[in-house]
Amino acid sequence: MDFETEKNKNQKAFLDSRKGLHRWVWLALFGLMVGYGCKNKHASVSKTMAETAYTYTAEILSFGPREPASEGSKKVAQWLGKKVEESGLVLRKHPFEASTPLGNIKMTNLSVEVKGQTSQERVLFVAHYDTKTFKTISFVGANDAASSVALLLALLPVFDQRKYAFDVEVVWVDGEEAYHHFGPHDGIYGSKVYAKQAQFGKPIKAVIGVDMISDEDLTLIKASGIDAGLLKRLEKVLADMNQSSLLDSKWMGVTDDFTPFVDQGFPTLHLMDFSFGGPTPGKLWHTENDTLEHVSKKSLSIVSEVILRLLDDLDGSK
Numbered sequence: 001m002d003f004e005t006e007k008n009k010n011q012k013a014f015l016d017s018r019k020g021l022h023r024w025v026w027l028a029l030f031g032l033m034v035g036y037g038c039k040n041k042h043a044s045v046s047k048t049m050a051e052t053a054y055t056y057t058a059e060i061l062s063f064g065p066r067e068p069a070s071e072g073s074k075k076v077a078q079w080l081g082k083k084v085e086e087s088g089l090v091l092r093k094h095p096f097e098a099s100t101p102l103g104n105i106k107m108t109n110l111s112v113e114v115k116g117q118t119s120q121e122r123v124l125f126v127a128h129y130d131t132k133t134f135k136t137i138s139f140v141g142a143n144d145a146a147s148s149v150a151l152l153l154a155l156l157p158v159f160d161q162r163k164y165a166f167d168v169e170v171v172w173v174d175g176e177e178a179y180h181h182f183g184p185h186d187g188i189y190g191s192k193v194y195a196k197q198a199q200f201g202k203p204i205k206a207v208i209g210v211d212m213i214s215d216e217d218l219t220l221i222k223a224s225g226i227d228a229g230l231l232k233r234l235e236k237v238l239a240d241m242n243q244s245s246l247l248d249s250k251w252m253g254v255t256d257d258f259t260p261f262v263d264q265g266f267p268t269l270h271l272m273d274f275s276f277g278g279p280t281p282g283k284l285w286h287t288e289n290d291t292l293e294h295v296s297k298k299s300l301s302i303v304s305e306v307i308l309r310l311l312d313d314l315d316g317s318k
Contacts, residue, residue: 042305049154050087050301056083056150057214058292061140066131068098068107068175068189076129077110080153080172084112084125087156094197098181098189107174109190114159114168122167122203123314124198124266125152125307126191126257128176128211137288142295143276144285145176147214151300155307166205173257176211182255195260206230206314209258209266213303215273216296220246224253227267234269237309242303252280269310271303 033077060066063075067224077093094109113122127148131141140146152170159168173190180186198204206227222231238244258270276282277294284290 021290023034037297038041042266042308043301045158046301046304046308049158052154052298053147053151053304054295054297056140056153057147057295060129060146060150060194061142061292065134065139066129066141067133068130070104072297073108073130073174073206077108080110080129080149083153087160089114089156089160094194096190096193098175098193099185100175101186102179107190108305109174109194110172111194112156112170114156114165114170116164116168118165119167120202120204121165121228122169123164123205123311124169124171124207124261126171126173126194126207126209127152128190128257130174130176130190131173132177132286133179139286140291142292143212143214144290145211147295147300148210148212151213151304151307152210155304158308159311162311164311166315167202168311176257188257188260189257191257192260195264195266198261198266199264204266207258207261207266208307208310209256209261209268209270209272210303210307211256211270211272212276212285213271213273214295214299215276216294216299217275218246218273218296218299218302219248219275221248221252221254221270221272221274222250223256223258223270223272224251225259225262225268230267230269233310233313234306237306238315240309241302241305246302271306273299 008115059079060076064072066076077130081091089112092111094111096107097104098107128145129149131139156170171194173194175189176191177189235247238247254274256270256272258268261268274280277284284294
């Protein structure tokens with residue numbers, strides 16, 4: 001065997017061993033955190049998740065704008081695939097073609113499935129990884145919605161360790177942003193496609209949309225159309241966290257990735273702040289200032305804890 005071939009084999013063996021070690025250390029770390037039976041176990045884990053999500057957000061932003069079919073979008077999808085693989089899971093790609101005001105555009109939804117104990121049902125999380133298309137500014141969307149993608153990615157090993165009574169499915173959809181204005185024929189392209197496909201999988205216990213959750217002055221909206229039972233669970237979770245004031249008392253009509261799942265009849269909840277830097281929608285929303293410096297680790301930690309408590313509540317045995 002020639003030297004180059006032997007060298008390549010040795011390099012591959014080394015990388016494989018590093019990958020195995022990486023996963024073992026990761027799982028061991030999360031096993032310790034998840035198994036830690038202190039009174040405030042959720043907050044302890046969530047603080048770590050926020051740190052990881054913040055780092056992941058920075059990595060996502062390094063790829064630049066992520067308009068559908070752009071190089072930035074493709075690079076983020078590849079990066080997500082590698083990160084998911086490191087956690088011992090598999091990223092699935094769901095390509096489709098969307099009819100938009102700019103013509104037909106190829107888009108790709110991404111999903112990862114974390115098996116539960118019985119796997120008879122599933123809880124589905126949805127967040128969008130695309131950014132809005134602008135001609136005049138470079139929009140990297142740290143809050144809208146790289147931080148949501150990053151937080152769900154950071155939580156994957158925790159989902160895997162806790163082994164709920166149901167599967168947890170995380171979906172990163174493409175094409176959430178409208179090219180002109182949200183309407184029947186513009187916007188939420190990926191979630192429309194995935195919501196229809198979701199009808200044919202395992203029964204869905206809950207759909208939880210996650211978007212724009214890293215604003216420093218966090219206020220969660222009550223979006224029209226969400227499930228009353230899931231809202232009660234959210235209110236209970238926030239009360240247990242002494243964070244009831246985070247939920248807005250007013251209802252808001254908003255179109256986002258959760259909307260097609262409501263339309264398909266799935267019980268749906270929406271975790272979203274829509275006051276990014278001030279009164280709705282906020283002075284930072286859809287501007288070049290939606291950058292890492294405006295991503296709050298504290299808010300990421302709060303939302304992480306909300307998600308983990310919601311899943312425990314849905315599980316019933318935790």
